[in-house]
Every structure is written in C-alpha cells, then in structure tokens.
Amino acid sequence: ALKESMVATIRHEFTEAVSAYEEKPREQYLMDFPAQVALTGTQVWWVLEVGIAFGRLEEGYENAMKEYNKKQIAQLNTLINLLLGKMSKGDRQKIMTVCTIDVHSRDVVARLVQQKIDSGQAFLWLSQLRHRWDEALNHCFVNICDAEFKYSYEYLGNTARLVITPLTDRCYITLTQSLHLTMSGAPAGPAGTGKTET
Numbered sequence: 001a002l003k004e005s006m007v008a009t010i011r012h013e014f015t016e017a018v019s020a021y022e023e024k025p026r027e028q029y030l031m032d033f034p035a036q037v038a039l040t041g042t043q044v045w046w047v048l049e050v051g052i053a054f055g056r057l058e059e060g061y062e063n064a065m066k067e068y069n070k071k072q073i074a075q076l077n078t079l080i081n082l083l084l085g086k087m088s089k090g091d092r093q094k095i096m097t098v099c100t101i102d103v104h105s106r107d108v109v110a111r112l113v114q115q116k117i118d119s120g121q122a123f124l125w126l127s128q129l130r131h132r133w134d135e136a137l138n139h140c141f142v143n144i145c146d147a148e149f150k151y152s153y154e155y156l157g158n159t160a161r162l163v164i165t166p167l168t169d170r171c172y173i174t175l176t177q178s179l180h181l182t183m184s185g186a187p188a189g190p191a192g193t194g195k196t197e198t
Contacts, residue, residue, distance in 0.1 A: 010037070010153040014140055017041035018133045026075055027082055035094040035158035040140065040151070042098060043131040046105045050112075054120040065113050072106040090158055097161045104164040129172050144172060147180035162194045171198045 017037045021029055021044075030038045049068060056064035079099050083092065108128055117124055130143045131151070140151035162168075171187060175198075178185045187195040 006155050007153040010155060011139075013037040014040065014133070014151075014153070015138060018044055018140075021045050027078055030079075030095065030098060031091065035090075035097060036156050038094065039098055039101060040131060043101065043105075044133050044140065047130045047132055050109065050125070051120060053109075054118070054125075057118045065109060065117075069106065069109045069113055072102065072109060076102050076106060093158050093160065097159070100161045100163060127169065127173055129176075144176045145180075147176045149176070149179070162197050168194065168198055 013034065014037060017029075017033045018041055020032070021041055023029075024032070026042075029041070032038075033041065050065075053064040053068040076099065079095055079102065083095055083099070087095070108125075111124060112122075115124060120126075126145055128144065132141050132143065133139075134141060140153075142149045142151060175185045175187075187198060189195055
C-alpha cells in the first residue's frame with residue numbers, strides 16, 4: 001500500500017508539473033514543485049523544446065537550434081544568479097541539481113548546432129536519455145536509442161547529481177540496451193566514480 005501511494009502521489013505531481021511549465025517563469029516553476037518532480041518536468045520540456053527546434057529547422061528556419069541554445073544559456077544564468085541570493089538549504093540543493101542537468105542539456109544542444117544536425121532521427125540526439133510525457137496514457141516515459149521504459153515513480157528525494165560525462169552517456173546506452181534485450185548489467189570500477197548513480 002505504501003508503494004502504491006508513493007507511485008500515485010509522484011505520478012499526480014508529474015501530471016500537474018508538466019502542464020504548469022509554460023504558465024510561469026522557469027525559476028518560479030522550480031520553486032513550486034518538489035525537486036524530483038521539477039527536475040523531471042524540466043527534462044520533459046527540454047526534449048519537447050529540442051523537438052520544436054528540429055521542426056523549425058525542417059521548415060527552413062536554420063537558426064532555430066542556435067536560438068534555443070541561447071535561451072538555455074540565459075536560463076542557466078538566471079539559475080546561477082538565483083544561487084547567489086539567499087535561499088533554504090533544500091532549495092539551493094534543488095537549483096544546483098537542475099543546474100548540473102541543464103549544463104549537460106546545453107552541451108548536447110551545442111553539439112547538435114556544432115555538427116549541423118537538422119533531424120531528430122540523428123544518433124547524437126537519439127542516444128540521449130529523453131523523458132517524455134504521454135498525455136493519452138498519463139505516464140512519463142524514458143527513451144534512449146530504440147529502448148523505451150515507463151518511469152517507475154520511485155521517490156528519490158532532493159539529492160545531488162554528478163556531472164554527466166561522455167562515459168556516463170555510454171553507460172546509459174549500454175545498460176538501457178541490455179535491459180531492452182531483457183538482460184542486465186553491472187558497472188565495475190573504483191569507488192566514488194558514479195557507478196551507483198549511473
């Protein structure tokens with residue numbers, strides 16, 4: 001019963017968060033929702049906004065992705081300025097976590113621009129861990145390459161996140177492909193390198 005109520009609560013919060021994203025400034029949005037929900041909400045919207053930019057590129061608007069990258073940089077600067085002010089320990093942790101993920105998102109879009117990628121079917125984009133909200137099913141899904149997983153709505157709390165490196169990305173692909181093929185995987189390596197978090 002405890003697990004069911006955890007899943008139901010987090011799923012309900014997700015439903016609220018995904019639809020509320022466009023209604024208010026991003027920094028306000030992040031303060032209005034719990035850390036896990038706010039972070040996943042921003043990731044869902046990142047995927048949506050990159051998708052919109054790809055759509056505009058296909059329509060012939062060749063600066064669409066560059067402009068979205070500029071928007072990302074502006075969003076990051078806003079969060080950095082927020083961190084310079086006074087805030088509670090929990091809020092500071094939440095904003096720092098969102099910053100960590102935002103930096104990776106910014107770098108991915110910068111690579112899409114640098115490599116002049118104009119299609120959402122390019123491997124560089126498909127190989128990213130992409131969250132999406134399915135309105136019809138009222139569920140969050142995580143896609144990477146040809147694998148799709150339903151979000152499990154497990155309570156994670158307001159925790160710090162490690163910086164996502166190219167190795168993290170490779171581990172994501174390897175482990176998700178393994179799960180997709182109904183196999184498993186076990187990361188091995190020195191202590192403190194991010195095996196558990198990955």
